[in-house]
Amino acid sequence: MRLKYSLSILILFSIFALGQSPAGNLRPSAIVGAKVESITPGQSAHTANIRIRNLADKDITAFSLALRVVDAQGKQHVSGTIQDILPGIEVGRREGIHPGAFFDYVTNISDSAGSMTAELSVVVFSDTTAEFTDREMLMQIMAERKAVSDAAKQTADIIHSSSSKAEAIAKLTQAWEEARYNRSLTASLLRDHLYNLQNQRGDSEADQQQRMAEYADRSGKEAEFFLLHAGLHGRTQ
Numbered sequence: 001m002r003l004k005y006s007l008s009i010l011i012l013f014s015i016f017a018l019g020q021s022p023a024g025n026l027r028p029s030a031i032v033g034a035k036v037e038s039i040t041p042g043q044s045a046h047t048a049n050i051r052i053r054n055l056a057d058k059d060i061t062a063f064s065l066a067l068r069v070v071d072a073q074g075k076q077h078v079s080g081t082i083q084d085i086l087p088g089i090e091v092g093r094r095e096g097i098h099p100g101a102f103f104d105y106v107t108n109i110s111d112s113a114g115s116m117t118a119e120l121s122v123v124v125f126s127d128t129t130a131e132f133t134d135r136e137m138l139m140q141i142m143a144e145r146k147a148v149s150d151a152a153k154q155t156a157d158i159i160h161s162s163s164s165k166a167e168a169i170a171k172l173t174q175a176w177e178e179a180r181y182n183r184s185l186t187a188s189l190l191r192d193h194l195y196n197l198q199n200q201r202g203d204s205e206a207d208q209q210q211r212m213a214e215y216a217d218r219s220g221k222e223a224e225f226f227l228l229h230a231g232l233h234g235r236t237q
Helices: 086-090 135-160 165-181 187-198 205-230
Strands: 007-011 034-041 047-054 060-071 076-084 102-108 113-125 129-132
Touching (some): 047 113, 076 102, 086 205, 187 205
Antiparallel strands (some): 007 076, 034 047, 060 076, 060 113, 113 129
16 A cells, blocks of 8 residues: 655745635744754765754654755755654554654755755644744645545545445546646545555455445544644644
8 A cells, every 4th residue: 555654845945825724823933842953964975864852741743844055156045844744653653753852854965065054943743732933834734634634534435425446446536636637735645545445455345345444444534633633733832
């Protein structure tokens, strides 16, 4: 199965048009629950390790970084990156960054890079609180999580409303094509659900129906989990 254990979204001088979001009511706050502890050369050429230390008393489930690179000519390049650990946590393949623990984020660097700095712009915790200085990055994390929830729920609903595997695949294919046409964040997620469903094996029609029902149950639980963690709110000042 194609399971995504992390969502890493590279944003280069981009502005996100995400519509209405609860993040619009949140106030930016100083990030005190985590810090960039060090930046060191990576194990392979043209990479760097950015070590994130959790200073809070709860797990970190996502963060974003603002990266600033100065090349040999003195020109500054600014980019942002998001690392969401929640997908891996949901399937039991990853754990959040525990209190006091660290996470090494690996980023690519070019040959012309002279120096690099990194600052945390969003930190999301396991209790759905967040510290952030960049509202757009926070909104992107929330939108991505909501999309995972929506795609999983849509998949579960389609399976429950289908009388056969062929019918479920046809409906899910249509849902994926519509999402792709509308450039929805759910498009790639629906494609993965479609792939998983198409590649399920069963010895009989009854066996296929049972496997489909189990997949629908897992998808429903996934939808609930991500919806819970999509509703982020700021920490108490």
